[in-house]
Amino acid sequence: MQNIYSSRPHAAITAIGGYVPQGRRTNFDLEQVCDTSDEWIVKRTGIKERRILEQGLATSDMAVMAIQDLCTRYAKDIADVDAIIVATSTPDVLMPATANIIARKLGLKNVWAFDMNAACSGFLYALDMGASLVETERYKNVLIVGADNISAFVDIHDRSTNILFGDGAGVIWLEPSAEAGVMDAFMQSNGDGREFLNIEGGGSLYPTSQETPDDERRYLRQDGKVVFKQAVQSMSNACKHILDRNQLGIEQVNWLVPHQANKRIIDAVGKEINIQEEKTLTNIAYRGNTIAATIPLCIWENIKLIQKGDLLMLTAFGAGFSWGASLLRWMI
Known part of the structure; x- marks a missing residue:
C-alpha cells in the first residue's frame, strides 16, 4: 500500500x-x-x-x-x-x-x-x-x-x-x-508565568470601562528577574532538544536567531548552547523588543548575511510562559 x-x-x-x-x-x-x-x-x-x-x-x-x-x-x-x-x-x-x-x-x-x-x-x-x-x-x-x-x-x-x-x-x-525548508519545531507552555509578565486589562476578567480609564492593569508589567532566568533556561533547553532530536551538533547551525528581548538574555542563551557569538543574529540595539515581530524582523534586517542552504535555529520565550525553537533551511 x-x-x-x-x-x-x-x-x-x-x-x-x-x-x-x-x-x-x-x-x-x-x-x-x-x-x-x-x-x-x-x-x-x-x-x-x-x-x-x-x-x-x-x-x-x-x-x-x-x-x-x-x-x-x-x-x-x-x-x-x-x-x-x-x-x-x-x-x-x-x-x-x-x-x-x-x-x-x-x-x-x-x-x-x-x-x-x-x-x-x-x-x-x-x-x-x-x-x-x-x-x-x-x-x-x-x-x-x-x-x-x-x-x-x-x-x-x-x-x-x-x-x-x-x-x-x-x-x-x-x-x-x-x-525541507521548515524542518522541525518544538513548542512548549505551562501557564506558570501569568503573574510575572502580563497585560491584565482589556479582557473579560478586567474589561476596560469609562469609570477606570487610567486603570494600571492596562499596562504591560513584568518581574524582570524571574523572566530573565526562565527565558535563558527555556530557550536553551528548547534549542538543545531540537538539535538532539535531529541528530545535529551546534557547529552545524549557521545562524541562531533568538527572540530579541534583552542582549544579556541573548548572550546567555548563546553561551549555554555553546554557539559562536558571531553566529548569533541580533537587531535589538535599535529596535528593542518588538514581541512577536522580533524574529522575522531580525532575519529581514540581517538578510545579506544569510546564504541559501544555511541552517537557521530560531528560539523564543514569552508570557504564559510560552517558549520553543524551530529549525529551518533557508531556501531564498
Missing part, C-alpha cells in the same frame, strides 16, 4: 518582509521621564533606541506595510495568498481578528485569516502551524505575520518596561517545496 504521506510537500520560506515605524524613542528621551540613563540601559539591555508607531495607526497598519514590502522585494502577487496567520498580543480591537482587518486592507476577499496570541513566542507558534497547513496541502501560499504595537501598552514612566519595548512587524511567505 502506498504511503500517502511520502509524496507530501515540505514547507519553505520563499519571501520575507518587514516594517518599522519612523518614530524613535531613544535612551536620552527616557532620561527625561524617569530615573534612568543611557549608560544604565545599554549595560542592562543592549538597547539604544526603539521605534514607536504614530498615534492613529495600529498593528494591522504595520503588518500591511511589511506585507507590501515583501511583495515588492520578491515580486509576489498578494492575490495568491490563501491563508494569513497573525501572531500578535496587541490586536487592533478585541474583535474581529487583526488578520481579518489586514485581509480587508489588502483587498483579499476569500482567505482564511486568524490571529494567534502566544506573546513573544507567537511567531514561532504561527510558523509551525503555517508549515503544517502547507505540508498537508490544505493551503499553498500562507503568510505568517509577527506584529505588535506594544508601545501602546507601556507605561512611559515604568523603568522596568519602557526601556525594553518597541513596535514593528515582520512577515514571511510559506509555500510548498520539494526540499
Whole structure:
C-alpha cells in the first residue's frame, strides 16, 4: 500500500518582509521621564533606541506595510495568498481578528485569516502551524505575520518596561517545496508565568470601562528577574532538544536567531548552547523588543548575511510562559 504521506510537500520560506515605524524613542528621551540613563540601559539591555508607531495607526497598519514590502522585494502577487496567520498580543480591537482587518486592507476577499496570541513566542507558534497547513496541502501560499504595537501598552514612566519595548512587524511567505525548508519545531507552555509578565486589562476578567480609564492593569508589567532566568533556561533547553532530536551538533547551525528581548538574555542563551557569538543574529540595539515581530524582523534586517542552504535555529520565550525553537533551511 502506498504511503500517502511520502509524496507530501515540505514547507519553505520563499519571501520575507518587514516594517518599522519612523518614530524613535531613544535612551536620552527616557532620561527625561524617569530615573534612568543611557549608560544604565545599554549595560542592562543592549538597547539604544526603539521605534514607536504614530498615534492613529495600529498593528494591522504595520503588518500591511511589511506585507507590501515583501511583495515588492520578491515580486509576489498578494492575490495568491490563501491563508494569513497573525501572531500578535496587541490586536487592533478585541474583535474581529487583526488578520481579518489586514485581509480587508489588502483587498483579499476569500482567505482564511486568524490571529494567534502566544506573546513573544507567537511567531514561532504561527510558523509551525503555517508549515503544517502547507505540508498537508490544505493551503499553498500562507503568510505568517509577527506584529505588535506594544508601545501602546507601556507605561512611559515604568523603568522596568519602557526601556525594553518597541513596535514593528515582520512577515514571511510559506509555500510548498520539494526540499525541507521548515524542518522541525518544538513548542512548549505551562501557564506558570501569568503573574510575572502580563497585560491584565482589556479582557473579560478586567474589561476596560469609562469609570477606570487610567486603570494600571492596562499596562504591560513584568518581574524582570524571574523572566530573565526562565527565558535563558527555556530557550536553551528548547534549542538543545531540537538539535538532539535531529541528530545535529551546534557547529552545524549557521545562524541562531533568538527572540530579541534583552542582549544579556541573548548572550546567555548563546553561551549555554555553546554557539559562536558571531553566529548569533541580533537587531535589538535599535529596535528593542518588538514581541512577536522580533524574529522575522531580525532575519529581514540581517538578510545579506544569510546564504541559501544555511541552517537557521530560531528560539523564543514569552508570557504564559510560552517558549520553543524551530529549525529551518533557508531556501531564498
